[in-house]
Amino acid sequence: RKEVEQDPGPFNVPEGATVAFNCTYSNSASQSFFWYRQDCRKEPKLLMSVYSSGNEDGRFTAQLNRASQYISLLIRDSKLSDSATYLCVYQDPGTYKYIFGTGTRLKVLA
Amino acid sequence: GAGVSQSPSNKVTEKGKDVELRCDPISGHTALYWYRQSLGQGLEFLIYFQGNSAPDKSGLPSDRFSAERTGGSVSTLTIQRTQQEDSAVYLCASSLTGTNNEQFFGPGTRLTVL
Numbered sequence: 001r002k003e004v005e006q007d008p009g010p011f012n013v014p015e016g017a018t019v020a021f022n023c024t025y026s027n028s029a030s031q032s033f034f035w036y037r038q039d040c041r042k043e044p045k046l047l048m049s050v051y052s053s054g055n056e057d058g059r060f061t062a063q064l065n066r067a068s069q070y071i072s073l074l075i076r077d078s079k080l081s082d083s084a085t086y087l088c089v090y091q092d093p094g095t096y097k098y099i100f101g102t103g104t105r106l107k108v109l110a
Numbered sequence: 111g112a113g114v115s116q117s118p119s120n121k122v123t124e125k126g127k128d129v130e131l132r133c134d135p136i137s138g139h140t141a142l143y144w145y146r147q148s149l150g151q152g153l154e155f156l157i158y159f160q161g162n163s164a165p166d167k168s169g170l171p172s173d174r175f176s177a178e179r180t181g182g183s184v185s186t187l188t189i190q191r192t193q194q195e196d197s198a199v200y201l202c203a204s205s206l207t208g209t210n211n212e213q214f215f216g217p218g219t220r221l222t223v224l
Contacts, residue, residue, distance in 0.1 A: 032210040043201060043215035044153070087152070095158075095166055096141060096208035102152035 023088030135204030
């Protein structure tokens with residue numbers, strides 16, 4: 001099983017739609033999870049951290065499901081500017097190594 | 111304030127040559143990471159520094175790759191005897207500490223080995 005697995009997409013959605021991505025991870029001891037956003041030919045940037053209780057930032061909501069070992073990202077009211085690749089990341093417990101998924105590509109269409 | 115900077119932004123080299131990539135992290139950040147990203151792929155972890163020490167070198171693809179960090183600041187990634195499969199974008203990131211912190215990425219160095 002890969003350390004982090006994501007559906008590569010692309011997810012093509014119309015403006016205003018709600019879209020959700022999941023990401024599964026293999027290490028049940030993992031404690032720190034993140035979603036990063038990467039625009040084409042740009043560096044990744046932190047979108048949000050994922051807390052055990054879940055967290056919300058405007059149109060974005062992240063959830064952690066420890067029992068099933070996945071994290072999710074929900075984007076409401078999609079904007080054209082949300083078009084990007086979304087990277088799921090966790091920090092390997094006991095080391096400082098961050099494990100990145102290969103990303104899910106989102107295209108928001110006008 | 112200044113973010114993470116990397117140089118050069120682009121490097122084209124011939125197979126068999128050595129290259130040196132540089133990363134300037136955000137001032138005060140103790141943790142520094144090197145990653146490699148091939149076209150259309152995810153980020154591949156290469157090496158991590160805490161201060162000047164590299165507790166985890168497990169991601170270096172071969173002994174042609176080495177990295178150092180001096181003064182707890184600037185880091186260089188050196189690739190000796192480059193091969194075509196080394197062509198990728200090399201990304202550097204820094205974070206305040208090594209644990210559960212946001213990583214700030216530099217713009218990357220695009221390496222092309224002919």
